[in-house]
Amino acid sequence: MILGILFAILAGSLVSLQNIFNSKTGEHAGSWTTTTLVLGLGFVASFTLGFLFEGKQLFELQNMKTWYWFSGLIGIGVVTCVVKGIKLLGPTYAISIMLSSQLGFALLFDTFGWLGIEKVPFTTQQLIGVLVIVAGILIFKISGEPKSTKMPTGLKSVHAEK
Template sequence: MVLGLFLALIAGSLVGLQNVFNTKVNRHTGTWTTTTLVLGLGFAASFMIGMFADREGMTGFLPHMQTWFWFSGLIGVGVVTCMVQGMRLLGPTFAVAITMTSQLGLALLFDTRGWLGLQQVPFTLHQLIGVLVFVAGIFVFKLGGARERLKETVRRPGME
């Protein structure tokens, strides 16, 4: 369990870092070029590492996998595109917070319904409270920032 927690923390950190990089690339190129670069370089790196580290797994998976699982890369196009635009429009912290809330809510729904072959987990009040606390934290974060910006606007010279 400790290893799983550690890896999840690393994954979250890497996603946050990748989102910042993607936003910087997007400022110089555009959404579709950014998406192509991110996923293209990701494919190339994954393919090379996979061929080196797991050659048998890289070539023997096709007969054993349901065809619709192959399309998860298309979902990645939506993820990168939406995150780049969301960060441009909302800023990094707010966009990532909204994304994490969406991930948490959808993961809870998939777990409790047992969709896509996941083991069904009973829905509990604790889970609901956890999601609501998470969402409340985003509202506190966003409203707190708005209040600070309003104070700064009032304090500017010439506005008295």
Template sequence: MLLGIVLAIIAGALVSLQTIFNNKVNERTGSWATTTLVLGTGFLASLLGSLIFEGKNTFTLQHMQLWYWFSGMIGVGVVFCLVQGMKRLAPTYAISVVLTAQLGTALLWDSLGWLGLEKIPFTFNKLIGVLVIIGGILVFKLGQGRTKEQPDNITPVPDSLKG
């Protein structure tokens, strides 16, 4: 269990890091070019890793249901939506929303046993956990405080003129 937690923490850190990198790439290209670059280099890295660690078993695909093949297309949606979300939100806020949506969706699918998952009973405590996280995001986003705005008819004094 400890290894699973450590790997999940690493995955979360890598998702955040990748999202920042994707945003920086997107500043120089477009969203579709970013998605292509990210998933293309990811394909090459995973193919190389698979060939190194699994050898010829890389190409042994047994008992694959047709809908499993759509995972890569879902990845296109993930990267594209993350890049667009990062454009419109601060990195921490965007990742917070993404992870909350991920947790809420996983709770729903686990509770319903969708996509061949083992059905895990839904409990009120699990719902409260998701709602607490959503509350935390709201506090984070809305609790930043207000900056004092100057009236429209007053021009600020430039720093060079201040004594």
């Protein structure tokens, strides 16, 4: 279990790092160019490492459903939406929303057993957990609004008269 937690923490840090790189690439290139670079380099790296570590077993895909072959296409939507979301909302707010969405959909997939996942009973604690996270994001966004540096109108006239 501890190893799983460590992998999850590492994955979270790598996703955050990748999102920053994607966002910076998106500032200098279009979203399609960014997506092509990210997924293209990812393919080359994973293919090379997979071949080095697994050899010919990399190509043994018995009993895999046909539609799983197309799951990589989802990455196009992921990278494009991440780049655009960060550009429009900023990194922290966009990633917070994405993580909440990911958690909410994971809860739905678990609860209903969608896409062949084993069903996990829905609990009130799970709902409360998701709602607390969403509330935290809302509080973060509301409290993170920049304060106006302008002096109130009434004070301007008082200071101007002195």
